[in-house]
Amino acid sequence: MSEQILTVNGLTKRFGDKVILDNISFSVATGHIVGLVGPNGAGKTTIMKSILGLFKTDNGSIKIGGLPVTTIDHQALEAVGALIEYPGIYPFLSGIDHLKLFANDTTSDSQITYIVDRLKMTNYIGRKAKSYSLGMKQKLGIAMALINHPQIVILDEPMNGLDPQANRDLRDLIVDLASTGTTFLISSHILSELEKLVDDLVVINRGKIVAQGSMDSFEATGTVTISIDTNNNLAAKALLGSFGYEVIDTAAEGPVQISLDAGANLNDILEVLIKNRIQIIQATQDHQDLESSLLNLLRE
Numbered sequence: 001m002s003e004q005i006l007t008v009n010g011l012t013k014r015f016g017d018k019v020i021l022d023n024i025s026f027s028v029a030t031g032h033i034v035g036l037v038g039p040n041g042a043g044k045t046t047i048m049k050s051i052l053g054l055f056k057t058d059n060g061s062i063k064i065g066g067l068p069v070t071t072i073d074h075q076a077l078e079a080v081g082a083l084i085e086y087p088g089i090y091p092f093l094s095g096i097d098h099l100k101l102f103a104n105d106t107t108s109d110s111q112i113t114y115i116v117d118r119l120k121m122t123n124y125i126g127r128k129a130k131s132y133s134l135g136m137k138q139k140l141g142i143a144m145a146l147i148n149h150p151q152i153v154i155l156d157e158p159m160n161g162l163d164p165q166a167n168r169d170l171r172d173l174i175v176d177l178a179s180t181g182t183t184f185l186i187s188s189h190i191l192s193e194l195e196k197l198v199d200d201l202v203v204i205n206r207g208k209i210v211a212q213g214s215m216d217s218f219e220a221t222g223t224v225t226i227s228i229d230t231n232n233n234l235a236a237k238a239l240l241g242s243f244g245y246e247v248i249d250t251a252a253e254g255p256v257q258i259s260l261d262a263g264a265n266l267n268d269i270l271e272v273l274i275k276n277r278i279q280i281i282q283a284t285q286d287h288q289d290l291e292s293s294l295l296n297l298l299r300e
């Protein structure tokens with residue numbers, strides 16, 4: 001089992017009499033990319049700010065690399081790179097000045113060049129940041145979080161303002177850095193952005209964790225829907241029903257639709273039809289995407 005670089009245990013945070021985080025516990029394994037997902041206002045940024053010791057929490061503990069993090073214990077944060085909400089950017093400094101300002105003693109010029117290059121910022125990195133677009137500023141903020149070889153990187157909605165190519169460049173860079181041992185905790189309210197990237201998910205709603213686990217375990221819970229159009233749909237429905245399949249709307253003449261648990265086999269169904277001389281015109285199998293599965297979960 002891999003070592004846990006970050007553990008959040010029983011984290012509770014109130015603003016006034018409102019409970020914003022309610023007994024949040026999760027851990028992040030070294031080298032994993034973990035997605036923190038939930039609707040607007042769920043508490044994602046509040047969790048991240050708590051991890052960074054930015055405000056006092058009401059209960060619970062946070063540890064990074066075994067060291068506690070509070071508003072006064074910040075030693076563990078030396079291993080952390082973060083971008084929370086909007087990057088702090090000085091309009092009259094160039095992008096490269098920002099990076100040099102943020103670089104610590106051990107950060108080499110080649111590391112800065114590597115990050116700038118991977119995020120495709122080379123053409124404008126020498127220009128003053130006041131001329132940057134939203135996406136350029138966002139990329140600069142991400143670069144600032146990455147240049148010092150952090151052990152763990154915390155990114156709050158990093159894809160904000162990025163075009164599809166920039167999104168892709170960032171995803172590729174994150175995966176490459178994770179493969180060398182860097183750990184990531186990334187929040188987003190858009191699951192499809194994280195789906196292609198993360199190893200594990202923590203799903204949060206109204207300040208509570210509603211689900212957590214590996215991405216594979218989430219994908220396995222999706223529903224498979226099979227749709228088959230035949231030369232005699234009514235007969236096909238009756239036949240498959242008699243074989244114990246759960247056929248949706250048996251009285252309708254439209255294509256046969258069957259909802260199955262993941263892992264069910266389309267071939268077996270087609271074989272039943274073929275053996276009984278029902279001609280198949282078209283067959284499709286759709287896996288309910290993760291976004292829909294999670295929306296269902298949040299509705300529940």
Ligand SMILES: Nc1ncnc2c1ncn2[C@@H]1O[C@H](COP(=O)(O)OP(=O)(O)OP(=O)(O)O)[C@@H](O)[C@H]1O
Nearest residue numbers: 015020038039040041042043044045046047188189
């Ligand atoms: N400083 C504050 N004072 C009072 N309430 C706050 C404060 N900061 C956040 N909140 C409240 O805490 C809740 C969670 O906010 P948070 O920013 O953590 O959500 P989020 O999941 O990051 O949302 P989004 O996806 O919209 O960024 C919201 O109801 C918000 O209004």
